Amino acid sequence: MPVPPQSHERYEQVFAEVEAPFAFVDLDAMWANADAMLERAAGKPLRVASKSVRCRALLEAILGRDERFQGLMTYALPETLWLAEQGFEDLLLAYPTADVGALEELALHSAANSEGAPIVMVDCVEHLEMIQSVLGKGAPPIRVCIDVDASWWWLGGRVKIGPKRSPIHSVEQAVALAREIEKRPQIELDALMAYEGQISGVGDLPPGQRLRGAAIRFMQKRSAAEIAERRGAIVAALGEFVELEIVNGGGTGSLETTAAEEAVTEVTAGSGFYAPTLFDHYSRFTPTPAAGYALPIVRKPAPGVATALGGGYLASGAGDAARLPSPWLPEGLTLDPQEGAGEVQTPLLGSAAADLQVGDRVYLRHAKAGELCERFDVLHLVEGDRVVDVVPTYRGEGKSFL
Ligand SMILES: Cc1ncc(COP(=O)(O)O)c(C=O)c1O
Numbered sequence: 001m002p003v004p005p006q007s008h009e010r011y012e013q014v015f016a017e018v019e020a021p022f023a024f025v026d027l028d029a030m031w032a033n034a035d036a037m038l039e040r041a042a043g044k045p046l047r048v049a050s051k052s053v054r055c056r057a058l059l060e061a062i063l064g065r066d067e068r069f070q071g072l073m074t075y076a077l078p079e080t081l082w083l084a085e086q087g088f089e090d091l092l093l094a095y096p097t098a099d100v101g102a103l104e105e106l107a108l109h110s111a112a113n114s115e116g117a118p119i120v121m122v123d124c125v126e127h128l129e130m131i132q133s134v135l136g137k138g139a140p141p142i143r144v145c146i147d148v149d150a151s152w153w154w155l156g157g158r159v160k161i162g163p164k165r166s167p168i169h170s171v172e173q174a175v176a177l178a179r180e181i182e183k184r185p186q187i188e189l190d191a192l193m194a195y196e197g198q199i200s201g202v203g204d205l206p207p208g209q210r211l212r213g214a215a216i217r218f219m220q221k222r223s224a225a226e227i228a229e230r231r232g233a234i235v236a237a238l239g240e241f242v243e244l245e246i247v248n249g250g251g252t253g254s255l256e257t258t259a260a261e262e263a264v265t266e267v268t269a270g271s272g273f274y275a276p277t278l279f280d281h282y283s284r285f286t287p288t289p290a291a292g293y294a295l296p297i298v299r300k301p302a303p304g305v306a307t308a309l310g311g312g313y314l315a316s317g318a319g320d321a322a323r324l325p326s327p328w329l330p331e332g333l334t335l336d337p338q339e340g341a342g343e344v345q346t347p348l349l350g351s352a353a354a355d356l357q358v359g360d361r362v363y364l365r366h367a368k369a370g371e372l373c374e375r376f377d378v379l380h381l382v383e384g385d386r387v388v389d390v391v392p393t394y395r396g397e398g399k400s401f402l
Contacts, residue, residue: 011024011329013385018294022380023292023293023380024291024387026291031065033275044267047248048069048269050083052252052273054373055373055379058379070266071091074093074118075094076097077106079399080120091119092119094121096120096123097121100130103130103142107134114140119143123167124168125177128184128187131186141186145192145246146166147195148194148234150194150196150227152222152223152226154219162196162198171237192246193246195268196223196224200251202216207281248265254267271370274291274370289328292364294361295362295364296361298345303354304349304354305347307346310346312341312346313366313371313375324340327362332350373393378396379391
């Protein structure tokens with residue numbers, strides 16, 4: 001199904017009855033992105049990263065859309081337990097927890113359903129000890145996943161490129177941690193995950209930066225080859241004494257390379273559904289923007305400036321300009337370099353600003369995916385030329401996890 005044109009005119013018609021500020025997801029675009037990601041995953045199941053969606057109704061819709069969308073990658077243990085209560089199954093918590101109360105609750109889940117309980121992430125003996133501390137004698141095991149560092153070590157390890165996550169990097173370290181798990185009958189090793197953020201989360205066509213783009217492509221090609229070999233070797237070594245149900249890797253930006261690895265049983269993606277601006281500059285795929293927010297123009301400080309109410313929803317991460325939201329529609333708007341996107345107002349400059357009047361609306365895009373949902377209680381879902389549903393975000397359900 002072709003995606004209807006994404007114009008200011010179209011959205012103004014679609015949202016004629018909705019008061020700004022509001023957030024929306026264009027389902028036509030989101031499903032086009034979903035189909036493209038399934039194609040890039042080349043038949044491997046795709047686990048959906050809940051942090052990049054943060055809306056229960058959309059998580060349900062995605063999982064119901066195609067049987068190749070399998071399970072959720074969650075981001076906080078209280079979130080994981082809440083989703084399990086709501087009926088979601090096959091939950092893999094991707095980040096280690098130090099929340100003893102939530103671990104106690106997980107132990108109850110595991111007692112009730114030892115095969116289907118959520119899997120939690122570990123990368124050190126301290127994590128194992130914390131899990132053990134909540135388990136009574138004779139309690140059934142808690143299921144865990146070893147997080148393997150997928151960063152790329154260059155020049156003999158003098159340069160390390162990638163997210164600073166797990167201390168487990170080598171085959172030997174992974175085997176040693178698996179042996180520690182083996183000594184503890186109340187902890188069951190079911191999964192392995194290695195997330196190559198330096199490939200998945202870094203666009204290789206940064207606008208106006210040809211040299212940097214070439215350097216990123218050099219790094220990503222070598223890193224993909226290195227992690228394929230190392231992940232395969234770790235899976236083979238662990239396979240000598242444990243049966244791994246899941247070998248997970250990748251994210252929106254690396255689906256094709258991660259899925260191509262024989263050792264990988266499933267890939268993860270989340271951001272690619274909403275396609276925020278940080279995913280605009282990849283050579284491997286071109287998603288369609290699917291999420292945005294509208295702001296009202298409330299004043300005209302000068303003829304060439306239109307100032308919108310609020311809108312300063314910056315994304316997390318290194319505090320650079322790429323974390324700012326981007327004016328989207330009408331085309332031809334820019335942020336003011338002095339003010340950026342503000343807490344209570346966002347002045348807009350550029351060729352389109354002169355035509356904007358008080359009471360008009362503008363549309364912006366967030367730099368990241370799920371974080372938009374921390375700013376709004378509901379998402380207006382669009383199909384064709386109308387709003388087909390209004391659904392709560394996590395925040396709208398009174399849930400704010402991180
Ligand atoms: C462990 C893990 N897997 C996968 C992803 C990819 O998520 P997305 O597709 O939203 O970029 C992330 C993102 O940070 C992650 O932390």
